[in-house]
Amino acid sequence: MGEKILMKGNEAIGEAAIRAGCKYYFGYPITPQSELTAYMAKKLLKMENAAFVQAESEIAAINMVYGAASTGVRTMTSSSSPGISLKQEGISYIAGAKIPCVVVNMQRGGPGLGSIQPAQGDYFQAIKGGGHGDYHLIVLAPDSVQELVDLTMDAFDLADKYRNPAMILGDGLLGQMMEAVEFKEHPKINLPDKSGWALTGCKGREHRYIVSFDLDPDVLEKWNIKIFEKYKKLKEKEVRYEAINVENADLIIVAYGIVARIAKTVIQNAKKEGLNVGLIRPITLFPFPEEIISKTAETVKKFLTVEMSMGQMVEDVRLAVNGKAKVNFYGRVGGVIPSPVEILEEAKKYI
Amino acid sequence: MNKVFGYPESLTEVPFTYCPGCHHGIAHRLVAEVLDEFGVRENTIGVCPVGCSVFAYLFFNVDMISAAHGRAPATATGIKRVRPDSVVFAYQGDGDLASIGTAEIVHAANRGENITVIFINNAIYGMTGGQMAPTTLVGQVTQTSPYGRDPKTMGYPLRMAEMLSTLKGATYISRVALNKPANIIRAKKSIKKAFQVQLDKKGFSLVEVLSTCPTNWGLSPIEASKWLEENMIPYFPLGEFRTPEEVA
Numbered sequence: 001m002g003e004k005i006l007m008k009g010n011e012a013i014g015e016a017a018i019r020a021g022c023k024y025y026f027g028y029p030i031t032p033q034s035e036l037t038a039y040m041a042k043k044l045l046k047m048e049n050a051a052f053v054q055a056e057s058e059i060a061a062i063n064m065v066y067g068a069a070s071t072g073v074r075t076m077t078s079s080s081s082p083g084i085s086l087k088q089e090g091i092s093y094i095a096g097a098k099i100p101c102v103v104v105n106m107q108r109g110g111p112g113l114g115s116i117q118p119a120q121g122d123y124f125q126a127i128k129g130g131g132h133g134d135y136h137l138i139v140l141a142p143d144s145v146q147e148l149v150d151l152t153m154d155a156f157d158l159a160d161k162y163r164n165p166a167m168i169l170g171d172g173l174l175g176q177m178m179e180a181v182e183f184k185e186h187p188k189i190n191l192p193d194k195s196g197w198a199l200t201g202c203k204g205r206e207h208r209y210i211v212s213f214d215l216d217p218d219v220l221e222k223w224n225i226k227i228f229e230k231y232k233k234l235k236e237k238e239v240r241y242e243a244i245n246v247e248n249a250d251l252i253i254v255a256y257g258i259v260a261r262i263a264k265t266v267i268q269n270a271k272k273e274g275l276n277v278g279l280i281r282p283i284t285l286f287p288f289p290e291e292i293i294s295k296t297a298e299t300v301k302k303f304l305t306v307e308m309s310m311g312q313m314v315e316d317v318r319l320a321v322n323g324k325a326k327v328n329f330y331g332r333v334g335g336v337i338p339s340p341v342e343i344l345e346e347a348k349k350y351i
Numbered sequence: 352m353n354k355v356f357g358y359p360e361s362l363t364e365v366p367f368t369y370c371p372g373c374h375h376g377i378a379h380r381l382v383a384e385v386l387d388e389f390g391v392r393e394n395t396i397g398v399c400p401v402g403c404s405v406f407a408y409l410f411f412n413v414d415m416i417s418a419a420h421g422r423a424p425a426t427a428t429g430i431k432r433v434r435p436d437s438v439v440f441a442y443q444g445d446g447d448l449a450s451i452g453t454a455e456i457v458h459a460a461n462r463g464e465n466i467t468v469i470f471i472n473n474a475i476y477g478m479t480g481g482q483m484a485p486t487t488l489v490g491q492v493t494q495t496s497p498y499g500r501d502p503k504t505m506g507y508p509l510r511m512a513e514m515l516s517t518l519k520g521a522t523y524i525s526r527v528a529l530n531k532p533a534n535i536i537r538a539k540k541s542i543k544k545a546f547q548v549q550l551d552k553k554g555f556s557l558v559e560v561l562s563t564c565p566t567n568w569g570l571s572p573i574e575a576s577k578w579l580e581e582n583m584i585p586y587f588p589l590g591e592f593r594t595p596e597e598v599a
Contacts, residue, residue, distance in 0.1 A: 056458035067429025
């Protein structure tokens with residue numbers, strides 16, 4: 001066991017990124033993630049062969065990431081909902097150009113300027129594409145400060161492995177809360193060599209270029225298909241979830257991130273009342289853990305998806321359940337965090 | 352037989368896709384000649400824009416990346432911050448740099464990013480078929496200013512070189528033209544100076560290059576060069592607006 005340190009979620013992400021070898025950060029302040037930008041400034045501005053730039057906009061920040069990542073280094077940007085919307089153009093280019101990087105979204109209430117309180121309203125944007133064209137992000141959804149650390153490190157590995165941008169989809173609550181965390185050794189195993197595509201100047205080789213562009217429809221179609229072969233592989237190999245008490249449950253709650261954390265309390269409280277409630281918590285939102293949900297729906301016939309949204313992930317739960325069970329939904333929005341008591345009350349309606 | 356003229360090493364032999372009489376080809380060649388003369392081809396990373404020169408990554412025989420519309424200075428910043436010893440240049444048109452990318456160019460200049468920007472100003476959107484650019488002259492007819500650019504509702508043409516030269520972070524800012532041999536020779540000297548500033552790690556450099564767009568101006572190549580001389584240069588005067596000597 002290593003040393004445990006008390007850290008705020010946003011700062012823990014920064015420390016995890018640096019320990020994962022990310023020494024280039026480009027960002028723009030926005031609540032509730034600004035501590036991450038400040039942490040990177042504090043650390044990287046004092047480091048050799050590193051860079052921190054407070055960009056003029058979210059748009060510029062993601063395009064700086066695009067440039068830095070194209071040289072083969074690990075790089076990151078972070079923001080919260082409205083800022084992530086601005087980054088979508090750049091994210092689409094990076095996904096199209098097959099370049100790895102990490103984007104952190106500590107979600108807040110929306111739409112529009114919304115609020116600065118936690119929310120999960122960016123699920124569609126994160127999981128279904130967000131920017132223009134056919135692509136996906138690798139999306140990881142932590143539910144504790146420890147997982148912010150672990151999944152940030154994993155996000156860099158997954159991005160490199162699949163040459164695709166990866167997103168940490170957290171929320172303002174995770175970013176602001178303090179918990180004891182441990183920074184475990186994170187060896188880089190079986191990671192691909194970037195020398196075959198990174199821009200380093202063409203000394204001793206042919207010049208090369210990084211683009212997300214081709215006017216020949218056949219070539220661009222093949223490029224798209226190639227990108228989607230990665231997603232197929234991701235679905236086969238990288239699905240992660242936590243399943244608690246799913247056998248013989250009266251009802252399964254499906255929730256991610258901080259809501260799943262709350263749902264764990266719901267399960268304990270339900271037990272005290274003699275109710276058997278289970279939880280499926282997707283850790284990877286893309287690839288989505290369809291199989292476990294589908295398999296569980298064969299025996300458990302009642303599902304309750306809980307989100308801090310008006311109902312976004314619930315669509316993917318319904319696709320996975322595919323009519324085999326009834327999928328209900330409970331959501332709070334605008335920065336309201338559902339309490340264990342109200343979730344249990346909601347669950348009881350269906351048991 | 353002795354070869355007396357050929358491609359600079361920093362250009363590939365891929366034929367340009369530019370229209371007859373367009374100055375992009377000359378601008379490409381001048382940049383390539385300068386890279387050759389400094390011997391930095393193998394240590395250069397170029398950023399190409401969205402617009403007619405979107406295919407510049409096929410033409411420059413250096414490592415290249417294609418940026419989103421207007422974002423080349425941000426992408427170039429990312430590259431340069433990782434590789435401070437590489438030569439990094441962005442090549443942008445007027446819609447790219449002076450309209451959708453004004454924030455990126457102003458802040459890259461203001462940060463004094465040690466990059467070189469080649470800014471092609473032909474007073475029109477070429478790739479999309481001749482719409483009004485931020486640098487379109489007052490009264491100039493385009494697809495989206497069919498009755499001529501009316502400054503009352505469409506504003507005035509932006510003088511980017513002058514604007515950027517007010518920024519403390521900018522080290523070298525000039526405007527050149529490619530409409531006649533004497534101007535081409537001056538343009539090359541200026542481009543060379545801009546790259547020299549970067550090689551000396553003195554900060555941000557930009558060369559605004561007045562260029563023709565015969566196709567969208569509806570003129571022959573020769574008429575276009577004349578139009579540039581008579582209409583563009585009076586509004587967009589040539590010269591150096593900021594030099595390292597002034598900064599030092």
